[in-house]
Amino acid sequence: MNSKKTKIIISVILALLIVIVIFVMHNFVGLGAKDIKVAKNFIEKLYSINAINKQEDLKSIKYKRVKTLNTKNELIYKTIVTDSFGIDLDKNYNIIGFANKELVKVDSEITVEEAKSIADQYLSKIYDKEVTFKTIKSDEDAGKLPYYSFVYLKSKYGYPLYFNEIIVNINKSTGFLDNYTNSSIQKECKEPILNISKEMAEIEALDTFVKYHKNGQISNITELAYADNKSISELCYVVAIKGKDENGADITWKLFVSTETKEIVNILKYGTEDSVIAN
Numbered sequence: 448m449n450s451k452k453t454k455i456i457i458s459v460i461l462a463l464l465i466v467i468v469i470f471v472m473h474n475f476v477g478l479g480a481k482d483i484k485v486a487k488n489f490i491e492k493l494y495s496i497n498a499i500n501k502q503e504d505l506k507s508i509k510y511k512r513v514k515t516l517n518t519k520n521e522l523i524y525k526t527i528v529t530d531s532f533g534i535d536l537d538k539n540y541n542i543i544g545f546a547n548k549e550l551v552k553v554d555s556e557i558t559v560e561e562a563k564s565i566a567d568q569y570l571s572k573i574y575d576k577e578v579t580f581k582t583i584k585s586d587e588d589a590g591k592l593p594y595y596s597f598v599y600l601k602s603k604y605g606y607p608l609y610f611n612e613i614i615v616n617i618n619k620s621t622g623f624l625d626n627y628t629n630s631s632i633q634k635e636c637k638e639p640i641l642n643i644s645k646e647m648a649e650i651e652a653l654d655t656f657v658k659y660h661k662n663g664q665i666s667n668i669t670e671l672a673y674a675d676n677k678s679i680s681e682l683c684y685v686v687a688i689k690g691k692d693e694n695g696a697d698i699t700w701k702l703f704v705s706t707e708t709k710e711i712v713n714i715l716k717y718g719t720e721d722s723v724i725a726n
Contacts, residue, residue: 532545563595609683
């Protein structure tokens with residue numbers, strides 16, 4: 448009797464172990480792994496909003512992990528691919544990149560205005576937080592590329608985060624999503640505190656500029672945006688100043704002046720001394 452009970456107990460334990468092993472393999476190695484699930488859900492989302500070509504049966508798409516990039520102690524990102532797409536995830540399983548491998552080219556093209564409207568629609572479906580449209584990329588090769596490239600800024604409390612970009616590329620022929628990039632690391636944003644006026648910020652920025660150069664003049668409309676200050680982001684006036692260096696060459700500085708403390712949080716330099724100064 449005892450022998451029979453022992454056999455039953457052993458059988459139950461073995462059955463449980465088999466189930467556990469299958470569960471572990473499915474969730475951490477196979478298609479049940481979290482990174483695969485997240486990538487799969489993202490493609491399903493793109494299918495549901497008609498953002499990509501849907502000729503391939505959604506259920507037949509095969510997902511494969513091809514790259515896991517690590518530092519010494521910390522995962523940076525993973526890449527999941529299918530035959531047609533690539534998806535990048537960060538260490539918290541957020542989608543930080545998407546690439547459509549099938550760059551279709553047809554004779555007709557949609558207008559940039561149509562593409563912008565499409566980009567707005569796609570982004571509203573795949574990123575549910577605040578954004579502010581920044582610009583359309585228009586470098587020398589833009590006309591040769593098969594897509595329009597739109598740049599957005601993440602936003603908080605109604606203000607853009609100056610260094611946190613999202614890029615959406617829309618195919619000029621099909622209107623499909625060719626690329627999506629959302630890899631900036633968003634720091635915690637302090638609630639906006641406006642202790643100083645725009646005019647006070649501009650004076651502070653000019654005073655800082657003329658310590659190093661002469662003939663500084665404000666060159667653009669001063670705007671409000673979040674900028675990183677060490678481990679946190681805080682609201683700043685973004686003051687653009689043009690002037691000349693010691694050799695007479697044109698230079699431009701963008702100075703980020705804290706709306707709370709009047710501290711110069713960041714400086715972007717353009718011209719003969721392209722660089723960034725950050726506290």
